[in-house]
Amino acid sequence: MDKVKVLEKYLPPDAAPLIGRWIDYFKCEFKISRNRNSKFGDYRAPYGGKGHRISVNYDLNPYAFLVTTVHEFAHLHTWNEHKQKAKPHGTEWKSNFKRMMQPFFEKDVFPADIKQAITSYLNNPAASSCSDLTLYRSLRKYDAPKEDVHTVEKLRVNAVFKLKDGRVFRKGEKLRKRFKCVEVSSKRVYLFSPVAEVELIDG
Template identity: 30%
Template sequence: MSIETLKKYLPENTLPFLKNWFGPYFIHIKITRERNSKLGDYRKLRDNSHEITINSTLEPQLFFFVLTHELAHMLSFEKFGHRIAPHGSEWKQTFRNMLVESISIYHQDLQKIILEFAKSPKANFMASPDLVRYFRLKDNAGGHVFVEELEPHNEFIYNKQRYILIEKLKKNYLCRNLDNGKTYSFRGLASVQKLNP
């Protein structure tokens, strides 16, 4: 896929950054269906080209953020060699520099969150509560909320099963499955469909 073809997935004015980062490398970019386990990934192919996959359902700013994350893998491996840790200090420095360089691409209310994240980039998007909250706000329109926004005794649906919030633990939330009676611990940033007001 060419950089030009990527335009429909990206915010405006990203192409100069991508052309600079792509440089002389041959990169296969595959747009995939939504995957719950990951937003994107990177791997080097046997012919020394590179492959990046990204979920097609990501909104443009998140798509660009994930693409930047994956390109940081490629650039750090190319610069420092393939013996470095995938999310080690070399990748963090590369990703940090790319985020700061392209900060103007992001909406103003997101720039502060990105710059804070860039101080110590995390390997997993879900490890940054501020980013998760920012990019999941649109879910609220369909009745989706974070578990941390629920009150005790609120009922909700998660993975097509009904639950009730019992109480907040130290970091997580204790909930009972109303279909099988078992209790489960939920992360505060789990996205669920609220059932009762």
């Protein structure tokens, strides 16, 4: 099947042709991956006879899929220019991400709130990666509704929640940007992102 037709299933349709051209131009292996809780996408530099490799989670909404794809291609482009000399989310990567996002702004692919969040993120040198919460929250608004899924920040203090792997935690106080939560069985303390998705047990 034509790669653009496949990409149209995951991306805003107007974005698919350009991403298809990037895959060819950069001679990149582009994989649509299973869900990974720890990351939306991944870039691997050429190594051991393999070329550039990018993978993006299959279950992202089209706007999140596109932002993640551009994020990873910006890593690829930065590696081509600087190899290991550039920091992963340093000024070189930021500059490439901004430039590579521009065609999609010109095509008006994004809703206004996501476009504003991306622009704000790119103009904020303190934001070190796409874990930027404002951008993440604006992208999440376009997810399909999920039953029984809550984010940690929406739970009250002392609420008990469960992860996909079955581990159970009790929510505690906020420490700077993350929430201190205690695993019920081991009493060990873990720090959770405000936007981590969990299942409420007792809240």
